[in-house]
Amino acid sequence: MKWFLIILNISKTHLLSRIKQTAIAALGVTFGIGAFIILMSFMTGLNDLLDGLILNRTPHVHIYNEITPNLNQPATLYQKLADNMNVIHSIKPKQTQAKIHNALPIMNYLNNDKKVKGAIPQVKTQVFYTAGAIEINGVVTGINPMDESRLFNFNNYIIDGTPQALKNNLNGILLGVGAAKKMSLKIGDRVQLATPKGDLIPLKIVGFFQSGLGEIDNIQSYVNIKTAQRILGENSNYITDINVKLFDIENSVAMSKAISRQFNLTAIDINTANAQFETGTDIRNLISYAVSITLLVVAGFGIYNILNMMIYEKMNDIAILKATGFSGFDVKMIFISQALIIGFVGGILGLIIGFGMSKLIDSLPFETQALPTIKTFPVNFDYMYYVVGIFFAMISTFFAGYLPARKAQNIDPVEIIRGQ
Secondary structure, X not given: OHHHHHHHHHHHHHHHHOHHHHHHHHHHHHHHHHHXXXXXXXXXXXXXXXXXXXXXXXXXXXXXXXXXXXXXXXXXXXXXXXXXXXXXXXXXXXXXXXXXXXXXHHHHHHHOOOOEEEEEEEEEEEEEEEEOOEEEEEEEXXXXXXXXXXXXXXXXXXXXXXHHHHHHOOOEEEEEHHXXXXXXXXXXXXXXXXXXXXXXXXXXXXXXXXXXXXXXXXXXXXXXXXXXXXXXXXXXXXXXXXXXEEOOHXXXXXXXXXXXXXXXXXXXXHHHHOHHHHHHHHHHHHHHHHHHHHHHHHHHHHHHHHXXXXXXXXXXXXXXHHHOOOOHHHHHHHHHHHXXXXXXXXXXXXXXXHHHHHHHHHHOEOOEOOEOOOOEOOOOOOHHHHHHHHHHHHHHHHHHHHHXXXXXXXXXXXXXXXXX
């Protein structure tokens, strides 16, 4: 312990004797770590925002009955052609309904699974919105509003109205803001839906929602699931989609495969459905880390140069230390400790500056019509970025000081004294 305190005391004396050089080296680390914290906090916050626009409303497993061509063609059933290669063009889809057969027992089975947080139904259909002479192509989705809000944050996308209002009104509709603007509609107005069968269904607007994706907001609307079944002229067993939310998203791939095999349905996991968003997030994070590490490396070179020059200036001091009994290892530890002190002080200041700037960015107003629920710039205050930041600071400064320290270790005090 006493040896350690002596090493630190000598290191402190050297650093304070060249306070300007020490401050410049520490500031290099400070700005490097500060930039790392700011960049990672803002970029990951932005990634979470962009991914959340899709992933928050995307089920972990989406189950539906996909319309596919009939693979059992007459040519494949004809025994005399069994050994031949049969080429069939323009295969038509097999005759089947879009609804999921035995949807209610399947949902009951899934909701009893310990891995499943919730499995809820949807009914989707194509419609035309008509208001006066205007007709707009659209998609109506029948939902249980309270379950959608509980599992998939549906309420976060409602900019006017409430999920409860939709639940209590079987003749109500939540209309996308894009479609509402095109038809100049407001809450309380009525819009008529032209169904695939040609029927006209008048519905009262009880609210508007905005997902942040214009292509969706221009066509999408939501009604009570019973209303959607009534629009299609179907009974309460008619369900076209089942959305599953899991406790652990990592189980989505395995569960989607199991559901496909067990129920002979199409089940798409969230990773497959949103692979492009995952790729974009990974690339943005990679760029952020690359830029931040580059800043730290540049700061490390600055520390290396300063310590290297300090060794030349401290040749006499090194000779005296060795002449008074300090070993080469002791001298090396003196200069390594100087580098680590610079890294620690600069790193702590960098964390403080990074946190302060992140808080400032987080308080700046950021309002856009595409994202009505966002009021300030998105910032992620994950503590791991601060842990990684100080770790990088210590590692980079250690290597920056190691080479000069080895040079100091090998200095021969006799040669220095003789040169004097």
